[in-house]
Amino acid sequence: MITYFPPGIVHVFGIYSALFFSIFASIFSFFSLTYSLNGRLGGALTFLTILLSTLLLASTTILLASGNPAGNANVPAVSAAFMVLLRTLGVSILPPRGDLSGIREAVGSIVLSVGAGSLWLAFDPLRFPVAVSAALLLSWPFLVDGINAFADKVFQKGALAAGARDLAPAALTAIGRAGDIVIDKTALMSGPDLMVTNVMAFDNEPRTLLAVAASAEAQSSHPVALALRQLASQWRVPLKTPDRFEPTHGIGVVALLGGQTVVIGTTELLKQLKIDSFTADAIARSLEADGKTVLRVAVGGRVVGVLGLEGTLRQDAGAAGMAMRAEGLTPWLFTNDGSKTRMALADMLGLECPDETQTATTAQAASALVSGNGTSLFLTLSQDRSSLELYACTSKALNSADEPHPIAVSNTDDIGAFPALKALAMRREVLAGRARKLIVGLWVLGGLCGASTVVPVHATPLLFGVCLVILLGFARVGIGGRQIGRL
Secondary structure, three states: OOOOOOOOOOOOOHHHHHHHHHHHHHHHHHHHHHOOOOOOOOHHHHHHHHHHHHHHHHHHHHHHHOOOOHHHHOHHHHHHHHHHHHHHHHHHHOOOOOOOOOHHHHHHHHHHHHHHHHHHHHHOHHHHHHHHHHHHHHOOOOOHHHHHHHHHHHHHHHHHHHOEEOOOOOHHHHHHHOOEEEEEHHHHEOOOOOEEEEEEEOOOOHHHHHHHHHHHOOOOOOHHHHHHHHHHHHOOOOOOOOOEEEEEOOOEEEEEEOOEEEEEEOHHHHHHOOOOOHHHHHHHHHHHHOOOEEEEEEEOOEEEEEEEEEOOEOOOHHHHHHHHHHOOOEEEEEOOOOHHHHHHHHHHHOOEOOOHHHOOOOHHHHHHHHHOOOOEEEEEEOOOOOOEEEEEEOOHHHHOOOOOOOOEEEOOOOOOHHHHHHHHHHHHHHHHHHHHHHHHHHHHHHHHHHHOOOOOHHHHHHHHHHHHHHHHHHHHHHHOOOOOOOO
16 A cells, blocks of 8 residues: 655654644745745746645645544645745756746646546545645646756857857757848958949049049948048049048948038938939949949939949858758848849859848848748847857847847857857757657656556655756757767
8 A cells, every 4th residue: 555645754743743844844945946046037837836835735734624634634735845845946956047937837737636636536535635736746847947948058068169159048049949040241251351343433534433432431441431442542542531421321321522412322322312323223233243232322412423342252151051051041141232232142152032022221120021920040240350140030129129139159250150050959959859848748647646646745856856867868968969060
């Protein structure tokens, strides 16, 4: 015959000994939970744990007062002590991150215990408190909301050792679940240097057009400005300092030079300023077809010429795009160049090109457009141009006033790091999912055994330890996996 109540309890308070000891243990655990790492994250499961443990303690009081056998009546109180003690230990070992609440698993545990109690009330009411307590305790998801955080921590160590740095806490989860990545053109270039290849003036000599454009960009440190000033130096073209300079992010600049407004930028900028660029657009199409960046130059509200620029693409840019596709990411090109330039570069590199209706002024906006309601990534060159930054973006993020922060930064500006990071994230997603399913399965099995009174409540710490061993085993598999290679 199974022992429903652990032997060896000192009966200091008579039949109420187990109740008092459980109350003391629960109060200590409540206090510990208050100062644990739980806080706001994991609060839902912790609150439910405290609520149920309080009900279990009250149940023992009622059962003892009504004359039920102490052996069975004390089981709910002991279960309450185990419940809060193990939850305290769980949030200390695996601090929850907040993306997995565990409420669904907890509700399943409650349903199982209620069902078991209903059956025992019909067949053997004396075993009712034992079955309910054991079913609830042995199936309770003590660790479920900390599994993802634990998996990320394990795989982040591998990612950092392999060459990534500054990974956000949930970076691998976001990378693993993303299906699209928008790649800024700057991440595809071998360096910041651009070269002016075409200076096409409509009414004046090319030297005059170059002088106007380079003078308007005299106060800018943008690669386009540097390229214009470099060519002006080679042609020995004298430059002037603009009276006013207003850069427009991603699409050009507006400057006041010699009392006239000079605009240098894309078709989008000219449209915003209501400047007709039909003639320039017709000339620019041939340059854009070659993948060049084409800028229109307007003086006094009239387009006077076109500038063509090009940079050097990375040799591995096309291979990186194919590697991302192999890992389940659809790579999209982001550039503020004209549609012909975008299409030419996308075809050259094997990337997807957003439709005309999906054009955006920032890479964040482009990421939200291609992701729909899901999560996408966008990759860009850092401001100091020494590394690449990866951001997670959703449509909701665009409405946030907070400054976006990268979820991952590479040690170098090598674009080949991120396909490997995606592979690492996918491996983490698979292993964490398998570990979670196995542990939840053990909890369900434990709950069924408890509901049938085959396994006593004091076997719960053993089940808790088995779950920890399983997680450590999956962690060793993850760290030792061949897919964690050099980024």
